[in-house]
Amino acid sequence: MKIQVLKAVTSANDAIAAKNRQIFNRNKIFVINMMSSPGAGKTSLIIQSIKKLKKKLRIAVIEGDVASKIDAERIGKTGIPVVQINVGGSCSLEAHMIGPALDKLPLDKIDVLIIENVGNLICPAEFDLGEHKKVVVASLPEGDDKPSKYPVIFSEADVIIINKLDLESVLDFDIVNFRKRIEGLNPDAEIFELSCTTGDGINEWCNWLIKEARKKRS
Amino acid sequence: MKIQVLKAVTSANDAIAAKNRQIFNRNKIFVINMMSSPGAGKTSLIIQSIKKLKKKLRIAVIEGDVASKIDAERIGKTGIPVVQINVGGSCSLEAHMIGPALDKLPLDKIDVLIIENVGNLICPAEFDLGEHKKVVVASLPEGDDKPSKYPVIFSEADVIIINKLDLESVLDFDIVNFRKRIEGLNPDAEIFELSCTTGDGINEWCNWLIKEARKKRS
Numbered sequence: 001m002k003i004q005v006l007k008a009v010t011s012a013n014d015a016i017a018a019k020n021r022q023i024f025n026r027n028k029i030f031v032i033n034m035m036s037s038p039g040a041g042k043t044s045l046i047i048q049s050i051k052k053l054k055k056k057l058r059i060a061v062i063e064g065d066v067a068s069k070i071d072a073e074r075i076g077k078t079g080i081p082v083v084q085i086n087v088g089g090s091c092s093l094e095a096h097m098i099g100p101a102l103d104k105l106p107l108d109k110i111d112v113l114i115i116e117n118v119g120n121l122i123c124p125a126e127f128d129l130g131e132h133k134k135v136v137v138a139s140l141p142e143g144d145d146k147p148s149k150y151p152v153i154f155s156e157a158d159v160i161i162i163n164k165l166d167l168e169s170v171l172d173f174d175i176v177n178f179r180k181r182i183e184g185l186n187p188d189a190e191i192f193e194l195s196c197t198t199g200d201g202i203n204e205w206c207n208w209l210i211k212e213a214r215k216k217r218s
Numbered sequence: 219m220k221i222q223v224l225k226a227v228t229s230a231n232d233a234i235a236a237k238n239r240q241i242f243n244r245n246k247i248f249v250i251n252m253m254s255s256p257g258a259g260k261t262s263l264i265i266q267s268i269k270k271l272k273k274k275l276r277i278a279v280i281e282g283d284v285a286s287k288i289d290a291e292r293i294g295k296t297g298i299p300v301v302q303i304n305v306g307g308s309c310s311l312e313a314h315m316i317g318p319a320l321d322k323l324p325l326d327k328i329d330v331l332i333i334e335n336v337g338n339l340i341c342p343a344e345f346d347l348g349e350h351k352k353v354v355v356a357s358l359p360e361g362d363d364k365p366s367k368y369p370v371i372f373s374e375a376d377v378i379i380i381n382k383l384d385l386e387s388v389l390d391f392d393i394v395n396f397r398k399r400i401e402g403l404n405p406d407a408e409i410f411e412l413s414c415t416t417g418d419g420i421n422e423w424c425n426w427l428i429k430e431a432r433k434k435r436s
Contacts, residue, residue: 038255038339038368039360066340068366091309091340119367121256122284122309122338141359141382142257148286149337150256164359170388 013127016095020102020130027107030209030216031115033093033131035153037146038119040139041163043071044196045205046114050078052206057111057213062101064093064118071116081105092123095130111213121146125153133212139164140173147181155185159192161205166195231345234313238320238348245325248427248434249333251311251349253371255364256337258357259381261289262414263423264332268296270424275329275431280319282311282336289334299323310341313348329431339364343371351376351430358382358389362396369403377408379423384413 024031036042043063050059060081063072072084083101087093093115105113115131117124136157138146141164147154154160160182162175175193182189190208194201242249254260261281268277278299281290290302301319305311311333323331333349335342354375356364359382365372372378378400380393393411400407408426412419 037257037337037360038364039357065367067369068363070363070366091338118340119255120309120338120340122336123341139257139359141357141385142255145286145288146256148288149283151285167359167385167388170385 010126013095016099017128017130020095020098021132023102023107024113024130024132027110028217029107029110029113030213031113031129031131032133032135032159033115033117033124033129034135034137035117035121035124035157036119036137036139037121037142040119040137040142041196042116042119042137043074045137045161045163045194046075046116047078048196048199048202049114049206049209050075050080052202053112053209054078054080056210058109059112059114060105060110062093062098062105062113062115064097064116066118081110087118090123091118091120092127093117093129094127098129111217112209121150121153125156132216133158135159135161137161137163138178140167140171144174144178144181147178147185151185154182154189157186157189159190159208160186162191162193164195164197165193165200166197228344231313234317235346235348238313238316239350241320241325242331242348242350245328246435247325247328247331248431249331249347249349250351250353250377251333251335251342251347252353252355253335253339253342253375254337254355255339255357255360258337258355258360259414260334260337260355261292263355263379263381263412264293264334265296266414266417266420267332267424267427268293268298270420271330271427272296272298274428276327277330277332278323278328280311280316280323280331280333282315282334284336299328305336308341309336309338310345311335311347312345316347329435330427339368339371343374350434353377353379355379355381356396358385358391362392362399365396365399365403372400372407373403375404375407377410377426378404380409380411382413382415383411383418384415
């Protein structure tokens with residue numbers, strides 16, 4: 001019974017996601033759905049990306065959280081458009097939540113829309129939001145075994161970011177082992193290693209964003 | 219509609235959880251439901267606790283994960299009874315999953331059963347498993363804002379553990395701020411600060427486990 005309910009929910013979700021995608025394409029906005037565990041550093045990465053890119057790309061952000069406006073307030077300080085969605089009893093953003101947020105954004109003045117999903121490695125994998133690329137942020141303190149424990153989200157990712165590289169010397173995270181686990185699940189994923197604290201590796205990730213945004217506008 | 223489905227699921231869950239609790243009480247087993255983000259250190263904490271306590275308490279573990287047997291294999295090396303549950307498409311352990319695991323455990327030879335839930339700060343808060351105490355493990359790399367972003371799980375916790383204290387000097391986690399957020403949500407929670415890497419603070423947590431297990435046997 002539960003599976004049938006879930007199927008009905010996700011197929012209704014997919015129809016709305018397709019409509020979201022039409023809106024994004026019509027406006028030539030490149031859209032990513034950024035997912036991770038709580039505290040992996042999505043918001044910090046978004047802030048670093050805005051700082052690097054704000055003269056090159058017009059970025060906007062939709063923030064998903066169970067509760068609070070902490071992240072939207074942090075991002076709002078960079079001066080870019082940001083909308084907070086509180087999902088309340090849900091464990092992920094869902095496609096139907098995106099439309100009302102789009103109404104508050106200047107769609108004709110955006111090159112890249114970053115949707116920061118709720119911190120959760122399970123539920124967000126089930127809901128297409130209409131994005132063009134799925135980005136999963138992993139971080140060294142979480143351990144290198146996570147792809148094997150949360151295979152769905154790591155299999156679906158177009159990009160996997162390994163964040164908090166600055167902690168490598170004080171943790172026993174094995175990057176080779178992590179990459180091997182990803183290779184087994186999702187050999188086509190692009191992988192970026194970076195640190196939002198030191199800035200190492202941020203340029204490579206930002207170059208990818210620029211390249212994808214240009215494809216969408218051309 | 220979704221809320222009604224959820225209510226039906228959780229009330230069916232609660233009935234099964236009550237039956238689980240009867241089994242635990244009949245066998246005088248003290249049971250905790252340990253919850254956290256992915257990679258906060260639940261398994262490491264369980265292993266440290268077993269090492270400290272195995273001459274004083276007979277411990278068993280039920281391991282919940284979406285996929286893999288990694289954690290059960292790690293814990294199995296300590297020589298205590300352990301059962302792995304893979305929840306597949308669910309985002310939490312649920313009460314009905316516990317019964318089949320109990321069939322594989324020597325219930326008349328257990329003082330403390332630790333149920334390690336799936337790494338997720340949202341869904342596990344919704345499912346009573348029949349435990350006596352809910353323990354939430356937070357860790358410094360996740361950031362001190364998490365109680366405000368995931369208020370349900372932090373409100374329900376009987377015990378909150380602040381793990382990875384050894385990383386305090388390299389991170390900007392503000393323990394006073396974290397404790398203030400907990401105080402606002404859940405002033406009765408017991409809080410333990412510890413590090414599974416250095417062993418600092420493990421004794422205080424283990425003493426709490428001993429005290430609670432003795433209450434249950436007397």
